[in-house]
Amino acid sequence: MRGLWFACLKQWLEEHCQKGERVHIAIDRTSWGTVNLLVVSLIWNKRGIPLYWELLDKLGSTSWEEQRDALSKVLPLLKEHRVVVLGDREFCSVKLGRWLNEQECYFCLRLKCNTNIREAQQAWRELAALGLTPGTSLFLNEVEVTKQKGFGSFNVASKWKKRYRGFAPPMSLGLF
Secondary structure, eight states, X not given: OHHHHHHHHHHHHHHHSOTTOXXXXXXXXXXXXXXXXXXXXXXXXXXXXXXXXXXXXXXSOOOHHHHHHHHHHHGGGGTTSEXXXXXXXXXXXXXXXXXXXXXXXXXXXXXXXXXXXXXXXXXXEEGGGGOOOTTOEEEEEEEEEXXXXXXXXXXXXXXXXXXXXXXXXXXXXXXX
């Protein structure tokens, strides 16, 4: 099954994406009752095209090893392209970030508000302490993320959409 599907995907990519072009893939996990599914999708024209999926034999979040294994099945298909991996807060781990760097992938992983950052040898502080309010955005270049050693410096971007009809959507914080 995977061989046929990957052959079709490879042909589709050759027809629709030029070599060296940037492609975005999203990794996500969803569950319906007792069904727990890990999916890696290509984002194309505001749609997600499933590249790889795996039915997990457990409930709850995935480990970084499961995330790495799923991505490692897809990345060889995209070796001719500049890959950007998108993931929500479940996928923001030190090990996954390091591994994506080693794969020479760009990535944007959503951070939790209690994640610690440090700019240029200043004191560590939580992202929630940055004082963002609805309608504001922020970009921090080359900051240390998490107090755990070895994670390195990354760019952190934040955008909090404006209030609309009295409703403020949640703040989005990303790691690049």
